[in-house]
Amino acid sequence: MAKDKLRKVGEIAPEFHLYEADGRKVSLSDLLGKNRYILLYFTSTEEKSRCDRSGCPLKENLEKLIELDVTPVLIDADPVEEHKRFKHDHNIKFLMLSDPAMETIKGYGVYEWLIFTA
Secondary structure, three states: OOOOOOOOOOOOOOOOEEEEOOOOEEEHHHHEOOEOEEEEEEOOHHHHHOHHHHOOHHHHOHHHHHHOOEEEEEEEOOOHHHHHHHHHHHOOOOEEEEOOOOHHHHHOOOHHHHHHHO
């Protein structure tokens, strides 16, 4: 898989293995089949910190996503410990996966976008 290549609709999503806030390892394969759709929401630390002030799109729309049979997954470069604190402080009920090496972020082609918008 080429690094920093933005994925296209219908293209097979690259596999990943990342850690969740509770310390368990989660892969794309683990998520397949649980719901009809998987929404991978890549974000930067700076963007996520705005959730403290202005709300979190995934949290605000979680009920609707579940109704639509969507598994929402937030992925960023923050460490697992930060995700654990963030989930507790903001009562987050969806997966937050840690990608500190940014391999998945780059593999999905969103690294440049995250750096530019942060």
